[in-house]
Amino acid sequence: MKIEKVVVIGSGTMGQGIAQWFAQQNCQVQMVDQNYEFALKSLEKIKLSFSKLVDKGKFTESQTKVFGQNLSVKKLEDIDPLADLVIEAIIENLEVKKELFLTLDKLLSSSVIFASNTSSFSITQLAQAVSETRKNNFLGLHFFNPATIMKLVEVINGLETNPEISKKIIEWFNTRKKVACLCSDSPGFIVNRVARNFYGEALRAVETYSPEKFSEVDLVMKEVGGFKMGPFELMDLIGIDINLSVTESVYRSFYEEARFKPHRLQRDLVLAGRLGKKSGKGFYQYETK
Amino acid sequence: MKQNSQSVHNNIMVVALPDHPYYFELIKHFKVRTLDEAINSFDTYELVIDLSPLRTQKKFLFLKELAKTTKADIVSDLTLCWGEWIMKYSPQVKASVSTLFYSPNNAFEYSLRDELDSEMVKTISQFAQTMNQKMIQHKDLKLSFHYPRTIAMIINEAYFAVGEKLATAEDIDLAMKNGVNYPLGPIEWGQKIGLHNIAQLLEELSTITRDDRYKLSTELKLQAFKYL
Numbered sequence: 001m002k003i004e005k006v007v008v009i010g011s012g013t014m015g016q017g018i019a020q021w022f023a024q025q026n027c028q029v030q031m032v033d034q035n036y037e038f039a040l041k042s043l044e045k046i047k048l049s050f051s052k053l054v055d056k057g058k059f060t061e062s063q064t065k066v067f068g069q070n071l072s073v074k075k076l077e078d079i080d081p082l083a084d085l086v087i088e089a090i091i092e093n094l095e096v097k098k099e100l101f102l103t104l105d106k107l108l109s110s111s112v113i114f115a116s117n118t119s120s121f122s123i124t125q126l127a128q129a130v131s132e133t134r135k136n137n138f139l140g141l142h143f144f145n146p147a148t149i150m151k152l153v154e155v156i157n158g159l160e161t162n163p164e165i166s167k168k169i170i171e172w173f174n175t176r177k178k179v180a181c182l183c184s185d186s187p188g189f190i191v192n193r194v195a196r197n198f199y200g201e202a203l204r205a206v207e208t209y210s211p212e213k214f215s216e217v218d219l220v221m222k223e224v225g226g227f228k229m230g231p232f233e234l235m236d237l238i239g240i241d242i243n244l245s246v247t248e249s250v251y252r253s254f255y256e257e258a259r260f261k262p263h264r265l266q267r268d269l270v271l272a273g274r275l276g277k278k279s280g281k282g283f284y285q286y287e288t289k
Numbered sequence: 290m291k292q293n294s295q296s297v298h299n300n301i302m303v304v305a306l307p308d309h310p311y312y313f314e315l316i317k318h319f320k321v322r323t324l325d326e327a328i329n330s331f332d333t334y335e336l337v338i339d340l341s342p343l344r345t346q347k348k349f350l351f352l353k354e355l356a357k358t359t360k361a362d363i364v365s366d367l368t369l370c371w372g373e374w375i376m377k378y379s380p381q382v383k384a385s386v387s388t389l390f391y392s393p394n395n396a397f398e399y400s401l402r403d404e405l406d407s408e409m410v411k412t413i414s415q416f417a418q419t420m421n422q423k424m425i426q427h428k429d430l431k432l433s434f435h436y437p438r439t440i441a442m443i444i445n446e447a448y449f450a451v452g453e454k455l456a457t458a459e460d461i462d463l464a465m466k467n468g469v470n471y472p473l474g475p476i477e478w479g480q481k482i483g484l485h486n487i488a489q490l491l492e493e494l495s496t497i498t499r500d501d502r503y504k505l506s507t508e509l510k511l512q513a514f515k516y517l
Contacts, residue, residue: 184455191468
């Protein structure tokens with residue numbers, strides 16, 4: 001499979017990381033954001049990241065110069081219609097995503113592979129926005145943050161995805177030090193589903209607000225379970241609101257399956273504005289600058 | 290009855306079965322007895338370390354029988370039990386441990402009846418050291434120890450996913466290790482712990498709480514069936 005020209009739509013944390021990773025694979029990457037200035041800032045951040053990688057000895061200056069040249073910022077209407085792959089990494093809003101895919105369907109050649117980095121919507125549902133002939137070329141590519149470091153890419157086949165395409169994409173990623181895992185189009189895919197009870201069961205183990213218990217559970221899961229972070233410190237890092245929203249989405253999608261039921265303690269913290277590290281308080285308290 | 294010439298702790302009786310993760314270390318250092326041997330023993334001990342893999346009801350009955358044969362303090366493994374209930378109704382149990390589930394970091398949780406019981410901490414610490422394990426305190430044990438209930442739920446979900454053909458078992462393991470840095474994939478983790486142990490714990494939690502969240506995956510049940 002030839003993937004030389006990639007369009008990444010959305011220049012937030014994920015879009016930026018995905019764009020950077022593809023540039024490091026010597027692909028020509030066009031970055032697009034509905035806010036053009038924001039995309040330019042993301043490009044600057046990537047270039048700053050390149051110089052840090054040179055300082056750390058991960059790449060040479062000449063390598064990162066080439067990576068930088070691989071990146072450009074475009075307006076949506078100016079993207080190359082003959083790109084090989086377009087990856088959507090915008091806000092998790094179904095209608096906004098569908099509208100974007102509808103536009104892209106009109107702008108891009110029929111050979112372009114369409115991918116969504118969504119973590120919460122069905123790929124089959126998103127593919128309804130594109131023309132019938134495009135649906136075979138539509139799949140999920142779910143990257144993990146930070147996309148330049150985390151090796152996993154979940155490759156999701158929608159009901160109408162041509163399995164040959166996902167097979168070839170997996171081969172392409174696997175030759176570039178990513179670990180691409182195939183999964184079917186089911187809520188939470190693999191990771192966001194299987195990991196739910198790392199948090200959910202920990203919340204049931206403590207039941208009520210108790211920093212002493214949060215620390216105890218975190219310590220046990222690190223020291224006994226070998227996890228790098230405990231569930232409460234990880235929820236604080238991810239953002240308790242983000243974590244709750246994923247749980248709620250998986251819970252709803254599974255028609256209120258008890259295994260995924262959100263916990264009131266998490267909801268109460270969100271309602272109190274205690275969102276984790278980013279708000280200075282979550283399960284734990286943090287020093288505010 | 291096993292006699293062990295290398296035994297260094299003659300005043301301690303350990304109750305364990307051969308599939309306990311520490312078994313080969315245990316027999317080097319302790320008098321290890323089966324459940325039947327333990328309740329029929331006339332020897333005297335200062336301490337009994339019960340590592341039997343029993344669920345609440347059977348554990349209670351076993352501890353009751355054991356208490357008829359010895360006045361020694363008991364440290365009991367409550368991995369598969371409703372911990373708070375056993376501690377309430379089995380007064381000879383002075384501390385509980387959770388050693389039944391394989392730990393990638395060689396560590397186990399323990400909980401004390403009396404949190405100021407420094408002698409008991411010393412005793413458990415010596416046991417941990419002999420087994421080359423670290424120990425982490427779990428205060429005020431309620432339903433279950435933290436690590437086993439959490440890892441059992443993760444593994445159960447992975448088996449639900451395999452059963453629904455969400456992905457292959459191999460891809461599920463790869464995804465969890467490379468997407469969220471798990472030290473082991475849930476499928477391989479389950480094999481190391483023993484699916485029968487996972488199944489027993491979840492069934493116990495389900496029995497006690499009547500909460501559907503602990504419902505066993507059919508795929509896990511199928512794989513663990515030969516042990517049930």
